[in-house]
Amino acid sequence: MRSVSLTAPVAAVLAALLLVAGVATGVPAFAGNGTGGNPHATATSPSTAGKVTICHATSSTKNPFTQNTVSFNSVDNPFEDGPNGHGDHEDDILPALGGFPGQNLDTDYDGTTGAEVLAAGCAIPGATTDVTYTVSCDAVTATYPSGIDSIDANVRIRTADGTQTLNYHPNTGAPTGSTQDFRYADKTTLPASYTVEWVQVNGTNYHWEDGLECGTTPTGEPTDTPTDEPTDEPTDEPTGEPSTPPSLTVPQCTETSAVAFTDLSAWSTADTKGGGANEVTATGLHVSAPGGGKAAAYYGHAFDLADAGAPTLAWTGTGTAPGLQMGVDLDADGAWDGVLVNEQHAYPDHADEWWITRGTAGPHATSIFGHPAGTLDEWLTAYPHAQVQYVGYSLGTLGADQSGDGVITALTIGCETYTFAAAPAAPTPATPAVEISQPVCTPVEGELKGQTVAGGAVRIPTNPGVRSVYVFNGTDTTHGKPADLTDLAPGTYLVIATPQDGFTFDGALAEGWRLSPSGKATYTFTLAVDDCWEPLPATPVVDVTQQQCTPDEGVKGQTVTGGMIDVTDALGVASVYVFNGATVTEGKPADLHDLAPGQYLVIATPASGYTFQGALGEGWRTSTGAQDSKATTVVTIAAAEDCWVPVEVTALPPVVDDVCGPDDTITFPEVEGVEYSKNLAPDGRWTVKAVVQDGYVLSNGSAKNPGITWFTVDLRDDSLGCQAPSLTGSVAVGECVAGAPWISYDVTLTDPDHQATGSTATVVITDGTHTETVVLGDLVDGSLSGRALWPGASVGDDGVTPTGWPGWEQAEDGSWSETDGNYAWTRGDVTATIEVNPSLEVALQYPEATPECALAPAPEPEPGTEPSPTPELPTDAGTTDAPTQVATDAPREVLGTSVPQEPTTAQASGDGLAATGSNAMLLALSAMLIVAAGVMAMVSVRLRRE
Incomplete structure (x- = not known):
C-alpha cells in the first residue's frame, strides 16, 4: 500500500484583477470583445471614491473569499427599504462604516475572526490544504484537512478486457481530519486480477505507469505489492506511453445564493462603448447596444471552475442576445488566461459550449469562430485546477454590425443567482392638517349649575398631496361621521387622511399624527369644556x-x-x-x-x-x-370634673414592741383609706408616716398637709438593761513555727443580748504610721481559733517550710538582703486589736527566734568556700530586727536554717499573707494575758435598735 502527501493549489488573490477595485494591475481583468487579448490593457481605472473593500463569499472552500472593492451603497442597503447587493449577502465579510455595524466581523473561520480575515486580504491565515492518502487493491483512502472545497478522485483500472476510469465526485467539502474511502466496488465489478495504473486525487495525478498489481498471478499467488514506488511530485510527462486523463464533470449546485442589485455600482461597465448601455430598471437589467457598439458588465465573483454549476442567463429582448462570460485562470498560476464565453441565446446549437478569447489549447482545436471551445466538463477535464476570477455578460462587438436590446431578469453562475430591480422613485412628502376649535361655556348666575355650552368645530385646510381627510365620531370608524363639523359635542374624534398618488406622509407628519401601515395618517383629538356654572x-x-x-x-x-x-x-x-x-x-x-x-x-x-x-x-x-x-x-x-365627696377617716398610731437585741418590732394598724410607712432618722429614732388614700380625708391630718399624720418611735431607751457584747478572754500572739512567723489566735465573743453587729474576726496591726488588717475568719457559735501567717511571711506548698520573711527580699540569683519593705515595720513596736464589733486590744509582737526556730534567711557562703555552720544563739537572744554578728572576722549572718534557692512559692494573706493554724505558745502566754485583761478597758458598744 502506498502513502502520498500533496498540497492543493492556492487561488491567487482576485481583487487585484478587478477593475472595480480601482487599482490598475496590468493583469487582464475582463474580456468580452470576441477578439482575444485583454480589452482593458489601456483602460483607465475608475475612482475609488464612495467605495469600500469587502471579502465576498464564494462557493469554494479552498478560496472561500475574494477581496472586492465595491460601492458604499451596495453594502449599506440593509438599512434602506429593501435588500440589495452585498448588504444582503449574509456570508460576505463587511467592515463597519457610517451607520452600518459591519457583518461577520466576529465570526470564527478556523480559529480566525472575520475581522482578521478582512485585514489579511480575505485569506484565512494558517489554512492548509495538505491531503494524505493511500492506494490499495480495494480503495483509495484520503484524509482531508480544512480548506478543501471538494472531495473527488479518479481511478483508472486495467483488466484483461481493457481499461476503465472510475470517477468519484461527492460534491461536498471536507471538515478537518475527515477521511474518505473511494472504494472500487462502489463503481464496478472487479475481475480476479487487475492493475490500479493511474490515480487522481483532488486534481493531482499519480501512478501513471506500472501501477499496483492486484488479484492472483499466473502461479496462483495473490499480490498487492506495487511494481514501483510513487513519486512525491506529480508529473505531466509519464514514462512510457502516456495515459489519457479521465473525464471530469462539473456538478450541479446543491444550493444557490441569491444576490439582488438595485444598481450596477458593484459591477464594472468599463467595456461598455459605442452607444451601449446598462441600466437597472424596475423590471430588470436593461442592456442595449447599437450596431458597432457594446454593452458589458462584470462582477468579481471568484470560484473554482468545478463549482461553476450550470450557468444561465434569463433574457427577454430583440436582436442579438448577450453572452455569458467567465474570466479564467486555467492552470491556477494566478495569471489571467482569457475569457470563457457562452452564447446560448445567439447560438442554440452551441448552447453547452464555451469558447475562449485567447489561443489557449482547449478540448477541441476549433469550434466557434475558430476559437478553442468545449463544454464546461471538457474544460474541467483539460484543466482540473481552473479557477474563475470574475463573471459577467457582453452584448455586441466593436466594429461589427450587431445590435440588441432587452432585459436580463436573472443571471446564475458559480452557484449564485443575481437579480436586478431598481428601487422605486421616492414619493413627494405631504402633510395633512386639521384646525380645531374647542367648545365654549357661559355661566348662568343664580341658577343651580346654570350654564350654556356652544359646540366645538373642525376645519380641514386644503394641503398639496392630500387626497382626502375624514372625521369620525369616537376612536374608530364604527360610529360614523358627525353631521356638522361646526357644532361638535364634547368627546373624542378620529381623523383619517389619505395621500395622493406619488405622495407620502412618511416623515412629513406634524405632532400627534400617526402613519398607518397602509400609508394613510390618523389623528385623534378631544373636544372638552370645563363646567363654568357658579356653585x-x-x-x-x-x-x-x-x-x-x-x-x-x-x-x-x-x-x-x-x-x-x-x-x-x-x-x-x-x-x-x-x-x-x-x-x-x-x-x-x-x-x-x-x-x-x-x-x-x-x-x-x-x-x-x-x-x-x-x-x-x-x-x-x-x-x-x-x-x-x-x-x-x-x-x-371634655371630661367632666369629679364631683364625689371624700370619706373622713382617723389615722391610728403604730404598735411598738421594744426588746434587747435587733428584734424590735413596729406594727402598723389597719385603717381603711390610710397607708403607713416608716423611716429611721439620723438620731436613731423611727418616724412613721400615715398617708390618706384617694377618696378619703384625715380627721387628724397635720396643719401643713391635711392628708398626712406623723408618729415618732424611740427604740434607743437603755432602761431595758441590755448587756453589751465582749471579747474578754480572746488572745492573739506571735509564734515561730519551723522558722516561719505566725499569728496564733483564740477569739471568743460574749453577747447574751445579741448586741453585736458582726461575726467576722480580724486582727488590726499598726505602728502609728502603717496599718495592716489580717482577716481571721467568721465566728461559729461565738468562737474562732487558729493560726495565720505574719504579714510579709510565706511558706512553701507544704504549708510549713518558710520561703519569705518580713523585712527581707530575695534577688534573682537567690541571695537575700534586708529591706524596709515587705512589712519590715511589723517587726518593731506595734499595737494590735482583735475586732468583731466589739474589739479588744491584744499584746501581739513579732515572735523571737530560738535555737530551734530561725526567723530570717541564712547567709550565702563566699564563692569557693564551704558554708559555715549555723552559729549557736545566745540564751538571751532578742528579736530578729537585725541579723546577729557572731565574730568580727566572720561573715555577717542572720538567724535561719538555710537560704532558699528558689523564689518564694506562697505569700501571706492581705498583702502577700498565707494562712494556716496552730495554738503553739498559747499556754505560755495565757497567764500573762489573763492578768492584762483585768487592767484593759472594756469596749462599750452602743446598741442600735431598729
Whole structure:
C-alpha cells in the first residue's frame, strides 16, 4: 500500500484583477470583445471614491473569499427599504462604516475572526490544504484537512478486457481530519486480477505507469505489492506511453445564493462603448447596444471552475442576445488566461459550449469562430485546477454590425443567482392638517349649575398631496361621521387622511399624527369644556353638649353622663360624618349621644352644585381650594370634673414592741383609706408616716398637709438593761513555727443580748504610721481559733517550710538582703486589736527566734568556700530586727536554717499573707494575758435598735 502527501493549489488573490477595485494591475481583468487579448490593457481605472473593500463569499472552500472593492451603497442597503447587493449577502465579510455595524466581523473561520480575515486580504491565515492518502487493491483512502472545497478522485483500472476510469465526485467539502474511502466496488465489478495504473486525487495525478498489481498471478499467488514506488511530485510527462486523463464533470449546485442589485455600482461597465448601455430598471437589467457598439458588465465573483454549476442567463429582448462570460485562470498560476464565453441565446446549437478569447489549447482545436471551445466538463477535464476570477455578460462587438436590446431578469453562475430591480422613485412628502376649535361655556348666575355650552368645530385646510381627510365620531370608524363639523359635542374624534398618488406622509407628519401601515395618517383629538356654572353657598352645622357629673354616696361616688354631637340639616349639605379621634382611622362612634371625652373629627360634604367656600362657621375649614371641597372641624368633648365627696377617716398610731437585741418590732394598724410607712432618722429614732388614700380625708391630718399624720418611735431607751457584747478572754500572739512567723489566735465573743453587729474576726496591726488588717475568719457559735501567717511571711506548698520573711527580699540569683519593705515595720513596736464589733486590744509582737526556730534567711557562703555552720544563739537572744554578728572576722549572718534557692512559692494573706493554724505558745502566754485583761478597758458598744 502506498502513502502520498500533496498540497492543493492556492487561488491567487482576485481583487487585484478587478477593475472595480480601482487599482490598475496590468493583469487582464475582463474580456468580452470576441477578439482575444485583454480589452482593458489601456483602460483607465475608475475612482475609488464612495467605495469600500469587502471579502465576498464564494462557493469554494479552498478560496472561500475574494477581496472586492465595491460601492458604499451596495453594502449599506440593509438599512434602506429593501435588500440589495452585498448588504444582503449574509456570508460576505463587511467592515463597519457610517451607520452600518459591519457583518461577520466576529465570526470564527478556523480559529480566525472575520475581522482578521478582512485585514489579511480575505485569506484565512494558517489554512492548509495538505491531503494524505493511500492506494490499495480495494480503495483509495484520503484524509482531508480544512480548506478543501471538494472531495473527488479518479481511478483508472486495467483488466484483461481493457481499461476503465472510475470517477468519484461527492460534491461536498471536507471538515478537518475527515477521511474518505473511494472504494472500487462502489463503481464496478472487479475481475480476479487487475492493475490500479493511474490515480487522481483532488486534481493531482499519480501512478501513471506500472501501477499496483492486484488479484492472483499466473502461479496462483495473490499480490498487492506495487511494481514501483510513487513519486512525491506529480508529473505531466509519464514514462512510457502516456495515459489519457479521465473525464471530469462539473456538478450541479446543491444550493444557490441569491444576490439582488438595485444598481450596477458593484459591477464594472468599463467595456461598455459605442452607444451601449446598462441600466437597472424596475423590471430588470436593461442592456442595449447599437450596431458597432457594446454593452458589458462584470462582477468579481471568484470560484473554482468545478463549482461553476450550470450557468444561465434569463433574457427577454430583440436582436442579438448577450453572452455569458467567465474570466479564467486555467492552470491556477494566478495569471489571467482569457475569457470563457457562452452564447446560448445567439447560438442554440452551441448552447453547452464555451469558447475562449485567447489561443489557449482547449478540448477541441476549433469550434466557434475558430476559437478553442468545449463544454464546461471538457474544460474541467483539460484543466482540473481552473479557477474563475470574475463573471459577467457582453452584448455586441466593436466594429461589427450587431445590435440588441432587452432585459436580463436573472443571471446564475458559480452557484449564485443575481437579480436586478431598481428601487422605486421616492414619493413627494405631504402633510395633512386639521384646525380645531374647542367648545365654549357661559355661566348662568343664580341658577343651580346654570350654564350654556356652544359646540366645538373642525376645519380641514386644503394641503398639496392630500387626497382626502375624514372625521369620525369616537376612536374608530364604527360610529360614523358627525353631521356638522361646526357644532361638535364634547368627546373624542378620529381623523383619517389619505395621500395622493406619488405622495407620502412618511416623515412629513406634524405632532400627534400617526402613519398607518397602509400609508394613510390618523389623528385623534378631544373636544372638552370645563363646567363654568357658579356653585351656590352652603354651611354645615353641628351642636355639641359636654359631659355632666352628679355626686353619689360611697367612696368616689358619682355619675357622669356622656357628651353629645347633633347634626343639623342644612340646605346644600349632602352628608355629615363624625369620627373618633382627629382622623378617620379609628372609625365612627356607635352613639353620638353618649360620647367619651376626647376629640372627634367632623367631615361635611357639599351637595352637587353647592360649595362651602366662603360660607363656613368658626372652627371649620375646607380640605382643598376646590369649589366642591369637603369641610372639616374637630370637636372636643371634655371630661367632666369629679364631683364625689371624700370619706373622713382617723389615722391610728403604730404598735411598738421594744426588746434587747435587733428584734424590735413596729406594727402598723389597719385603717381603711390610710397607708403607713416608716423611716429611721439620723438620731436613731423611727418616724412613721400615715398617708390618706384617694377618696378619703384625715380627721387628724397635720396643719401643713391635711392628708398626712406623723408618729415618732424611740427604740434607743437603755432602761431595758441590755448587756453589751465582749471579747474578754480572746488572745492573739506571735509564734515561730519551723522558722516561719505566725499569728496564733483564740477569739471568743460574749453577747447574751445579741448586741453585736458582726461575726467576722480580724486582727488590726499598726505602728502609728502603717496599718495592716489580717482577716481571721467568721465566728461559729461565738468562737474562732487558729493560726495565720505574719504579714510579709510565706511558706512553701507544704504549708510549713518558710520561703519569705518580713523585712527581707530575695534577688534573682537567690541571695537575700534586708529591706524596709515587705512589712519590715511589723517587726518593731506595734499595737494590735482583735475586732468583731466589739474589739479588744491584744499584746501581739513579732515572735523571737530560738535555737530551734530561725526567723530570717541564712547567709550565702563566699564563692569557693564551704558554708559555715549555723552559729549557736545566745540564751538571751532578742528579736530578729537585725541579723546577729557572731565574730568580727566572720561573715555577717542572720538567724535561719538555710537560704532558699528558689523564689518564694506562697505569700501571706492581705498583702502577700498565707494562712494556716496552730495554738503553739498559747499556754505560755495565757497567764500573762489573763492578768492584762483585768487592767484593759472594756469596749462599750452602743446598741442600735431598729
